[in-house]
Amino acid sequence: MTVPAHRRPGRLMEGFPALGWGEPMASEFDELFSRMNELLASAAATGPGASSPLADMxxxxxxYVIEAELPGITREDIDVEVDDQHLRITGEYKKREREGILRRSTRRTGRFEYRALLPTSVNAEEVKAQLADGVLTVTVPKSQSAKPRHVEITGG
Incomplete structure (x- = not known):
């Protein structure tokens, strides 16, 4: 996967003929490219040899509720980290001890990593994670500033 080159703020429209958009539009494009770079970097961030589990958000x-499929994994083998806008789930599929000769195997083994860039700020102190039936459910509450607030309109 190719990640776009990092751009310096205010440089996106440099060298292009004036399109009549003005500086506000150029700064919006700069912000859009910055967010896209973060998203692509988080998507490409799985380490060498690591796989990414199937997940829904x-x-x-x-x-925000993330449900990741982690069959056969114990909760001791999973690590969940959350900061202001990033979620990271890591762990390891361990090889099973077996008797006899293994004739065929299509099961995953080794490290896994799932990363998500959350659209708004979150309350990292209140995150909850639950593992049941091979599905890890992580609930990441939004911060108070990120929640929509109803504004009452008064007569004047």
């Missing part, structure tokens, strides 16, 4: 009014 959906948003509720109060939180």
């Amino acid at each position: 959906h948003e509720t009014e109060d939180a």
Whole structure:
């Protein structure tokens, strides 16, 4: 996967003929490219030899919920880290001890890593993770500033 070159703020429109967009539009493109670079970097960030588990992320009014498929993994073999806008789930599929000769194997072994860039700031102190039936469910509450707030309109 190719990650776009990093651009310096205010340099995106340099060298292009004036399109009548002005500086505000150029700064919006700079911000868009910056977010795209973060997203692509997080998607390409799995380490060498690491796989990424299948996962879904959906948003509720109060939180982001990530459900990752991790069959056969114990909770001691999983690490979940969250900061302001990033989620990282890492661990290892361990080889099973067996008797006899292994004739065929299609099961994964080795390190895995799942990374997600969350769209808004989150409350990292209130994150909850639960492992049940081979599915890790991580609930990441949104920060108070990220939640929509209803504003009452008064007569004037």
